[in-house]
Amino acid sequence: MAIYSVNQINAYISELMSSDALLKRIIVRGEISNFKFHSSGHCYFTLKDETSAIKAVIFRRFAQKLRFRPENGMLVLACGNINVYERDGVYQLYVEQLVPEGAGALSLRYEQLKKQLAEEGLFAEENKKALPMRPKCVGIITSKTGAVVHDIFKVASNRDPSVRLLLFPVSVQGKDAAGQLVEALHYFNAHRNLCDVIIIGRGGGSMEDLWPFNEENVVRAVYASNIPVVSAVGHETDYTLTDFVSDVRAATPSHAAELCVPSREEWLRRLALLENHATDVVRENINIRREQLHKCMNSIVFKNTYYLFGAKYQQLDLFLTQLDNALQKKLDAKKNMLSILAGKISLLNPQAALQRGYSMVYKGKQVVKSTADLKRSDKLKIILTDGQVLVSVEDIAKDM
Numbered sequence: 001m002a003i004y005s006v007n008q009i010n011a012y013i014s015e016l017m018s019s020d021a022l023l024k025r026i027i028v029r030g031e032i033s034n035f036k037f038h039s040s041g042h043c044y045f046t047l048k049d050e051t052s053a054i055k056a057v058i059f060r061r062f063a064q065k066l067r068f069r070p071e072n073g074m075l076v077l078a079c080g081n082i083n084v085y086e087r088d089g090v091y092q093l094y095v096e097q098l099v100p101e102g103a104g105a106l107s108l109r110y111e112q113l114k115k116q117l118a119e120e121g122l123f124a125e126e127n128k129k130a131l132p133m134r135p136k137c138v139g140i141i142t143s144k145t146g147a148v149v150h151d152i153f154k155v156a157s158n159r160d161p162s163v164r165l166l167l168f169p170v171s172v173q174g175k176d177a178a179g180q181l182v183e184a185l186h187y188f189n190a191h192r193n194l195c196d197v198i199i200i201g202r203g204g205g206s207m208e209d210l211w212p213f214n215e216e217n218v219v220r221a222v223y224a225s226n227i228p229v230v231s232a233v234g235h236e237t238d239y240t241l242t243d244f245v246s247d248v249r250a251a252t253p254s255h256a257a258e259l260c261v262p263s264r265e266e267w268l269r270r271l272a273l274l275e276n277h278a279t280d281v282v283r284e285n286i287n288i289r290r291e292q293l294h295k296c297m298n299s300i301v302f303k304n305t306y307y308l309f310g311a312k313y314q315q316l317d318l319f320l321t322q323l324d325n326a327l328q329k330k331l332d333a334k335k336n337m338l339s340i341l342a343g344k345i346s347l348l349n350p351q352a353a354l355q356r357g358y359s360m361v362y363k364g365k366q367v368v369k370s371t372a373d374l375k376r377s378d379k380l381k382i383i384l385t386d387g388q389v390l391v392s393v394e395d396i397a398k399d400m
């Protein structure tokens with residue numbers, strides 16, 4: 001009996017499974033569990049039913065083609081082949097295509113992405129931008145052929161020929177459509193002076209035809225636009241994710257043109273109404289002011305100013321009289337005090353003492369206050385009220 005290595009056994013089983021026609025191309029129905037999205041881009045999960053389970057893997061090149069996001073508990077149909085993963089010695093399903101059972105992949109992807117973007121706030125009303133009242137130019141993102149661009153140009157030109165229309169032609173279906181839609185939105189936002197509002201749309205079609213307007217990169221580009229965006233995708237009953245994220249959703253391309261381009265006749269009519277209203281308001285204000293002026297001119301205040309200010313004049317006179325009296329009283333008190341001070345000062349004046357018969361005796365520059373300050377032959381100066389006398393001391397008597 002031959003002896004084989006583990007690797008040889010796994011390789012042998014792998015060869016057997018690879019040569020089995022049934023396992024080369026097989027569709028397996030099961031419920032997803034333990035789903036993991038690896039950073040490499042590969043997806044790993046388990047397919048199970050009531051009694052069994054099988055490991056499965058979706059390599060990145062196939063995972064990129066998925067039109068929905070697989071989730072645990074989802075019932076799917078997995079198409080691929082079964083083989084052995086030789087390193088671990090386990091067989092697993094190598095999935096090339098994964099489709100939800102019971103619901104179309106596009107419908108499921110639509111609902112999943114709608115829920116995700118709504119939770120992020122991309123559809124919130126507070127993020128919507130108002131359309132300009134008087135746009136000078138409207139940017140249009142749609143196919144250059146077909147009825148859509150014709151309808152928009154026709155309606156816009158009829159409503160106001162002065163508004164310029166700028167077309168950025170794109171594919172509106174197919175694998176290149178989403179990228180071109182994003183490019184057009186980026187272009188208009190990079191050249192903001194070109195247009196004031198953007199219409200993005202196409203005619204009706206199946207869900208597959210309209211799918212580029214559901215692509216996540218397109219929806220996010222609409223949300224990021226600094227220029228207001230009006231969506232006009234399909235018919236009134238068609239709703240794409242671009243409709244939810246746009247600032248305004250139009251039922252049809254013609255309706256989008258009506259929303260973006262105000263009617264010139266309507267503007268002229270509104271201006272005429274505003275002019276008439278303004279005239280009426282001004283006229284009414286003039287009449288009110290005229291009536292107020294008339295009442296003022298006939299008022300007793302204007303006819304007899306003393307009626308308004310007479311009492312104030314009298315009160316002012318009383319205040320002035322009281323002020324004069326108070327000032328005079330204060331002045332008299334100051335004069336009396338000054339007279340008293342002058343009398344006191346006069347008593348201290350040496351000249352007054354001289355007039356009362358007193359004299360002042362100087363020895364040199366010193367006033368003689370005592371006989372002790374004198375000696376015989378001292379020269380003295382005696383100051384009287386009407387002059388002075390020079391004398392010499394002959395004798396000094398201590399007692400009077």
